[in-house]
Amino acid sequence: MINEFEILETMKMFSEQHLDIRTITMGISLFDCCASTPEESCQKIYDKILRCAGRLVEVGDAISKKYNVPIIHKRISVTPISIVAAASGAKDYTMFAKTLDRAAKECGVNFVGGFSALVQKGYTKSDEILINSIPEALASTDFVCSSINLASTRTGINMDAVRDMGRIIKLTAEATKDRDAIGCAKLVVFANAPEDNPFMAGAFLGPGEPECVINVGISGPGVVKHALETVKGEDLGVVAETIKKAAFKITRVGELVAREASERLGVPFGIIDLSLAPTPAVGDSVARLLEEFGLETCGTWGTTAALAMLNDAVKKGGTMASSFVGGLSGAFIPVSEDEGMIAAAKSGSLLLEKLEAMTCVCSVGLDMIAIPGDTPATTISGIIADEMALGTFNNKTTAVRLIPVPGKGVGDSVEFGGLLGMAPIMPVNTQSCSDFINRGGRIPAPIHSMRN
Amino acid sequence: MQQDKNTAVVSVLGKDRVGIIAGISNLLSEYNININDISQTILDDIFTMVMIVDLKDVVIEESDISDKLRELGDKLGVQITIQHTELFNKMHRI
Numbered sequence: 001m002i003n004e005f006e007i008l009e010t011m012k013m014f015s016e017q018h019l020d021i022r023t024i025t026m027g028i029s030l031f032d033c034c035a036s037t038p039e040e041s042c043q044k045i046y047d048k049i050l051r052c053a054g055r056l057v058e059v060g061d062a063i064s065k066k067y068n069v070p071i072i073h074k075r076i077s078v079t080p081i082s083i084v085a086a087a088s089g090a091k092d093y094t095m096f097a098k099t100l101d102r103a104a105k106e107c108g109v110n111f112v113g114g115f116s117a118l119v120q121k122g123y124t125k126s127d128e129i130l131i132n133s134i135p136e137a138l139a140s141t142d143f144v145c146s147s148i149n150l151a152s153t154r155t156g157i158n159m160d161a162v163r164d165m166g167r168i169i170k171l172t173a174e175a176t177k178d179r180d181a182i183g184c185a186k187l188v189v190f191a192n193a194p195e196d197n198p199f200m201a202g203a204f205l206g207p208g209e210p211e212c213v214i215n216v217g218i219s220g221p222g223v224v225k226h227a228l229e230t231v232k233g234e235d236l237g238v239v240a241e242t243i244k245k246a247a248f249k250i251t252r253v254g255e256l257v258a259r260e261a262s263e264r265l266g267v268p269f270g271i272i273d274l275s276l277a278p279t280p281a282v283g284d285s286v287a288r289l290l291e292e293f294g295l296e297t298c299g300t301w302g303t304t305a306a307l308a309m310l311n312d313a314v315k316k317g318g319t320m321a322s323s324f325v326g327g328l329s330g331a332f333i334p335v336s337e338d339e340g341m342i343a344a345a346k347s348g349s350l351l352l353e354k355l356e357a358m359t360c361v362c363s364v365g366l367d368m369i370a371i372p373g374d375t376p377a378t379t380i381s382g383i384i385a386d387e388m389a390l391g392t393f394n395n396k397t398t399a400v401r402l403i404p405v406p407g408k409g410v411g412d413s414v415e416f417g418g419l420l421g422m423a424p425i426m427p428v429n430t431q432s433c434s435d436f437i438n439r440g441g442r443i444p445a446p447i448h449s450m451r452n
Numbered sequence: 453m454q455q456d457k458n459t460a461v462v463s464v465l466g467k468d469r470v471g472i473i474a475g476i477s478n479l480l481s482e483y484n485i486n487i488n489d490i491s492q493t494i495l496d497d498i499f500t501m502v503m504i505v506d507l508k509d510v511v512i513e514e515s516d517i518s519d520k521l522r523e524l525g526d527k528l529g530v531q532i533t534i535q536h537t538e539l540f541n542k543m544h545r546i
Contacts, residue, residue, distance in 0.1 A: 002540045004493050004502050007463055010543060011533065065515035068535040252542040320546075 014069065017222035018284040019250060021257050022277050023073040024060050025198030027205035027213040027270065028052045030079040030114075038090035042099040045084070049076060049103035049112075052212050052267070057108040059264045063257055071257065072419075076104060077203035077215075078114035086126035093130050097137035097144045104143040111186075113203030115146040118193070121155040121442070131161075134168050138183035139175035145201035151191035151388040153395045156445040162388060163437050165189050166381030170404060173373065177406040180414045184403040185336075185368065189384055191391030191398045196271050197327040202364075202399060213270035214262045215327060218254035219277040220246075224314070225289040239293065240313045247274065247317030255322040273327030274318030275363060276310075278338035280421035286310075286331050287340025287350075298340055299350030307331060308361035328397060330363025336403075336416060336423035337368055346413075346424045352383075353429075360390055365399035370414045370423035373406040380404065382433035393446045458508045459488065459537045462521065464501040466530030472501065475524055476532065480505060483512040483520075499530075504537070 013019040033044035057074045064071040078084075081096050090096070097115050104112040115137055117127040134146050148165060151157035169184055176183035188201045195206020198215035205213070227246040231238050254272045262269035278286045287298035293306040311330040319325050333355065335341045344350035352369065359365045365387050371380075384400045391398030405414050408425050415422040462480075464472060473490070480487060485505050492501040507514070518534050525532035 002461070002537070002544065004491065004500055006540060006544045007461060007502055008465075008496070008498075008500060010535075010540060011463060011465065015531075062515050065518040066536050067539045068518065068533045069539065249543045253539065256539060256542045 013220070013223050013249075016283070017220070017226045018279070018281060019220040019223045019253070020070040020072050021216060021254060022219040022275070023075050023198050023217040024056070024071060024257065024261050025075040025077050025203055025215045025217065026053050026056050026267065027077045027196065027209055027215060029205055029209065029211050030084040033084055034087045036087060036089065038085065038088040038095055041085060041088045042095055045096070045099050046103050049078070049100070050106060053107045053109065055265060059261055063260050063264070067256070069253060069257060073111070074109045075198070075200060075203065076107065076109050076112045077198070077205045078112065079205050079207070080114060080116040080118060082117035082124065082126045082130040083207065085130070086124065091129060092136070093133040094137045094140060097133070097141050100144050101141035109143070111143050111145055111200045113145040113147065113200050114205060115144050116148060116204040118149045119158055119161045120149050120152040121158060123161065131164060131168060134187060135171040135175040135183065138172050138186050145186045145203065147188045147190060147193065147202045147204055149190045149193040150384070151392045153192060153392050153449050154445055157191070157385065157388045157392055157443040159385065159437070159443055160440045162385050163378070163381050163440055165384060166377040166379070166437065169380050169402060170377045173404045173406055180416065181403050181405045182416055185401065185416060185420050188399050188401040191388040192396060194327050194397055198273050199275065199277065199328060201401065209270070210268060212267045214258055214265065214267050215270040215273065216254050216258035216261070217273040217275055217277065217327065218250055219275065220250040221276045221278050221286045221289045222283045223250055224276065225292050228289070228292045236309065240309060243310060243313035244317035247314045248321045250274070251318040251321035269324070271324045271326030272318070272322045274314060274322070274325055274329050275327070276314060276331040278332060278334065278341070279419055280337055280339050280342070282339055285338045285340035286333055287338050287344055291340065297347060297349040298344040299354045303354065304357050304361060307333070307358050311362055328363045332364055332367065333358055333362050334368035335426070336370065336421040337419060338421070342422060342424065345426055352426050356386060356390070359387060359398055360394060364397060365391070367399065367401050368403070368420065368423060369401070370403045370405050370425045371428050372409045372425055373404050374409070375404045375428050376432070376434065378432070378434035378437040379428060381437045383428070385437065389443070392443070395448070458506060459504055460507055460534050461537055461540060462503040462505055462532065462534045464525070464530050464532050465498050468499040469528065472528055472530060475528055476503070476521070479520060479524055483517060484509045485517070
């Protein structure tokens with residue numbers, strides 16, 4: 001029996017607390033789109049994406065109306081292009097990015113992820129071509145997202161790639177400087193990248209994934225915050241329990257939508273990514289949720305502990321609600337996309353170093369952080385190296401999405417608009433690490449990688 | 453309240469006034485949607501009416517009912533939503 005209280009509670013979650021399905025992401029394998037010329041390969045890619053995802057937006061909208069649940073994004077992730085394009089003989093993969101962009105626009109989705117390479121242990125020739133194509137590819141497309149896996153607990157850290165990506169991030173910023181370096185908002189580097197992640201910019205369909213699959217990412221920091229408002233002053237055990245219950249309900253909505261989308265599209269259901277993904281809207285902030293624990297401003301002492309507990313309780317509630325949980329699953333802490341993080345960064349309470357500590361216990365990493373445009377490439381590589389080390393040695397996913405905004409410095413801010421939000425430029429430690437970065441080579445896998 | 457696979461919850465939130473139930477039941481009958489149950493209450497100072505309706509013999513696309521009810525809600529000055537019952541079962545029941 002459903003009672004009025006439950007109905008009202010549910011409606012408020014959607015109308016006042018910003019609960020939504022953040023994304024239905026269709027993963028499409030492009031293995032069968034390899035061809036001996038880039039033109040033929042691109043044609044196959046275009047045709048296949050349209051064949052698989054042509055109805056994705058229509059079905060998403062219909063499900064949204066049936067349950068009156070907002071489904072914010074419909075997106076596509078594909079097999080890493082460095083694998084698909086390898087046989088084509090192309091010397092530059094920008095045309096593959098343009099093909100993905102064209103297909104995404106035709107399908108009506110708003111992002112396509114998979115301009116990617118997995119280089120945790122070393123480069124293939126194709127990986128190198130792809131990485132060098134990134135600045136031009138992201139500057140000449142609107143919806144393509146790129147991700148590079150640089151490290152894993154099993155293999156250690158590819159420091160050559162870490163060095164190169166510092167340079168590529170700078171070049172991407174330069175190539176899109178007329179739009180405040182927005183190219184960098186579509187580029188992320190990972191340690192231990194999940195192969196079924198539905199969230200951008202890091203979504204791609206890993207080599208071990210099926211032909212076509214539906215992965216769903218949920219969100220709802222506002223719902224959890226609202227739940228915590230009802231237990232003010234109670235001890236942290238009560239807080240954990242409250243978060244778990246809220247996470248359970250949120251995840252069930254995701255599971256329902258995922259199963260229905262999978263059935264209507266005739267595509268298997270993959271995973272639910274039970275993340276707390278903020279938006280710049282007031283009331284949809286992870287930082288404000290952390291402050292609800294009893295912190296004056298996000299970034300102060302206690303923030304890491306609160307985030308650790310939040311992340312863990314979300315997973316515990318969510319795993320009970322769905323049998324197939326995957327992707328990133330946890331709390332996201334992007335700066336520009338979170339109203340409370342923006343305020344905390346502006347006030348000086350939230351610094352890059354604190355964010356790094358927070359990434360040890362959140363679901364991803366240093367995300368959507370604007371830094372001065374004159375930050376050297378090697379310093380960016382140094383930030384990446386530290387973040388990769390956290391992921392590799394702590395056996396978790398970490399990522400870096402930094403935006404060195406050309407011509408801007410600390411005190412300025414940058415406006416991307418929409419869900420990408422705005423970000424104050426954050427200060428970066430200016431001491432050099434270039435001799436360390438220029439050593440190159442690999443950081444060996446940690447001892448606890450040897451589990452066999 | 454009776455719930456099975458083909459039912460949905462129509463909920464109305466807002467200020468009470470003449471003609472809400474009449475308006476909604478007219479619209480529903482037009483599309484051959486039967487009302488299984490109605491209850492109304494005041495929760496948090498908001499007039500709340502909940503209907504469980506049967507979509508078994510419905511003669512309109514699901515997504516269109518949602519639009520029609522929203523339009524009617526705008527006219528009556530209340531918020532009307534229709535959500536498949538499965539949503540509530542999933543969220544509130546293990």
